[in-house]
Amino acid sequence: MLEKLAEKMAGEIVLSESPGRTIRKWRETFKVSQKELAKELGVSPSTICDYEHERRESPGIKTISRIVNSIINIDRKRGGDVLKKYTIGVESDAxxxxxxxxxxxxxxxxxxxxxxxxxxxxxxxxxxxxxxxxxxxxxxxxxxxxxxxxxxxxxxxxxxxxxxxxxxxxxxxxxxxxxxxxxxxxxxxxxxxxxxxxxxxxxxxxxxxxxxxxxxxxxxxxxxx
Amino acid sequence: MLEKLAEKMAGEIVLSESPGRTIRKWRETFKVSQKELAKELGVSPSTICDYEHERRESPGIKTISRIVNSIINIDRKRGGDVLKKYTIGVESDAxxxxxxxxxxxxxxxxxxxxxxxxxxxxxxxxxxxxxxxxxxxxxxxxxxxxxxxxxxxxxxxxxxxxxxxxxxxxxxxxxxxxxxxxxxxxxxxxxxxxxxxxxxxxxxxxxxxxxxxxxxxxxxxxxxx
DNA sequence: GAACATCTTCGGCATTTTTTGAAAAAGTTT
DNA sequence: AAACTTTTTCAAAAAATGCCGAAGATGTTC
Structure with a gap:
């Protein structure tokens, strides 16, 4: 289920008219600041900003993968509040x-x-x-x-x-x-x-x-x- | 529905352990040869091969986007046989x-x-x-x-x-x-x-x-x- | 409105990607 | 096994990414 969400995020970013805005959309959905995301990624906040403003037209998939995983990871560390909204109901182990x-x-x-x-x-x-x-x-x-x-x-x-x-x-x-x-x-x-x-x-x-x-x-x- | 398939393909490639193999998986699923895909993309077949062998570690999302769209496009030109397999059952207009x-x-x-x-x-x-x-x-x-x-x-x-x-x-x-x-x-x-x-x-x-x-x-x- | 955090912009440089074309390898057909 | 198509490998050159850090802009809070 979580895997699918990550895939959806990544897929959406890749195919988006405006990948930067889509990255931002997801970052904001998860209520993560650029600074926070930057720290998780181990880069400076300006880097994030550059991505969101599409200073690079075609970021590498590794970058996207790291961004998606970092956003999800931050949410997880916080208790997974946003994540829970996506994993319909209880994450049953059935x-x-x-x-x-x-x-x-x-x-x-x-x-x-x-x-x-x-x-x-x-x-x-x-x-x-x-x-x-x-x-x-x-x-x-x-x-x-x-x-x-x-x-x-x-x-x-x-x-x-x-x-x-x-x-x-x-x-x-x-x-x-x-x-x-x-x-x-x-x-x-x-x-x-x-x-x-x-x-x-x-x-x-x-x-x-x-x-x-x-x-x-x-x-x-x-x-x- | 189609949009979701494209997103799924892109998302899978981005998050894959082995993006190259995932690209290949989809190309083969759609029964497209490297040559054909290369032609649709307007690049040489060796380029495709290099991607599938991950000569590049982190291809740009534009590249991935073009590859995904080209694969789907080729299928469409052919009559969309593979595509139909994904639009579960009849594409009801209800x-x-x-x-x-x-x-x-x-x-x-x-x-x-x-x-x-x-x-x-x-x-x-x-x-x-x-x-x-x-x-x-x-x-x-x-x-x-x-x-x-x-x-x-x-x-x-x-x-x-x-x-x-x-x-x-x-x-x-x-x-x-x-x-x-x-x-x-x-x-x-x-x-x-x-x-x-x-x-x-x-x-x-x-x-x-x-x-x-x-x-x-x-x-x-x-x-x- | 001062103090604060967050976001934007950009020059610059090391590192990678993108792509080709040619030649070799592998697989298919006849 | 010859003739064929498809795939693999790779050097090389131009272009683009990835990243930082400093300075400025924008928002928020007290």
């Missing part, structure tokens, strides 16, 4: 990871990477555009209906990976009652598998995969995708 | 505009800008972080449950502005049955106002505003926010 793929990848490839098995009678003939890894127990405890938005990154054409699964029933029930349906559900190392979970998968026509891969390996493998 | 504010703004300010009236008994003591303008008739015809995600940009702390409104009943019913609730609903120039709409607003405790401002003016005013 969501372990959210990722988007640059382009759709075939679900079958995704399955193979996970070393997973399709336990539902649903076809894997489709592409997904990202995945979300959710701690199923924490999710039930901490996520309210609105927070589900977070589970879906950009599109619903994504896989939902549930970890810490008992029987796989509650994750599927949650999906059943919610209007936003993922393209695929992955249960990570369930103790047992509730037939009802499979039934729901069938009803909703959402492929249900099961993997027993170690969680860290799984995350690593996915990151390589 | 959504007229989506915007995020850098920071929350008081709902009362928002109301004043619209020259709107609060027809519900709900308090305006809250901030919103963005708004979505939706053509209510087209929305009913073309948006399915999953597409509602699009209506909500980043957060649900936003105003939903419905245009082309008859009585304001169906927009409110849609909100009633959906788990994601906006912070405020604005009806644009309804012919009449159904009491049920107000009742739902009250039940859900969502302020219901009505404005008669001309749509173009309204969009313009909002853009100035």
């Amino acid at each position: 969501i372990i990871q959210i990722r988007e793929f640059p382009i759709g990848i075939p679900l079958t490839d995704f399955k193979d990477v996970l070393g997973a098995k399709n336990v539902s009678p649903c076809s894997l003939q489709r592409d997904i555009h990202g995945y979300t890894i959710v701690d199923s127990v924490k999710a039930i405890l901490s996520l309210n209906a609105t927070d589900y938005l977070k589970i879906y990154g950009w599109s619903t054409e994504r896989a939902l990976i549930f970890t810490d699964v008992r029987y796989g029933r509650s994750p599927m029930v949650a999906i059943r009652v919610h209007p936003l349906k993922p393209a695929c559900v992955v249960l990570h190392a369930p103790k047992e598998l509730d037939p009802l979970a499979i039934k729901i998968a069938e009803l909703e026509n959402i492929p249900l995969l099961v993997t027993k891969m170690n969680l860290n390996d799984l995350i690593k493998k996915l990151e390589e995708l | 959504i007229i505009q989506i915007r995020e504010f850098p920071i929350g703004i008081p709902l009362t300010d928002f109301k004043d800008v619209l020259g709107a009236k609060n027809v519900s008994p709900c308090s305006l003591q809250r901030d919103i972080h963005g708004y979505t303008i939706v053509d209510s008739v087209k929305a009913i015809l073309s948006l399915n449950a999953t597409d509602y995600l699009k209506i909500y940009g980043w957060s649900t702390e936003r105003a939903l502005i419905f245009t082309d409104v008859r009585y304001g009943r169906s927009p409110m019913v849609a909100i009633r049955v959906h788990p994601l609730k906006p912070a405020c609903v604005v009806l644009h120039a309804p012919k009449e106002l159904d009491p049920l709409a107000i009742k739902i607003a009250e039940l859900e405790n969502i302020p219901l505003l009505v404005t008669k401002m001309n749509l173009n003016d309204l969009i313009k005013k909002l853009e100035e926010l």
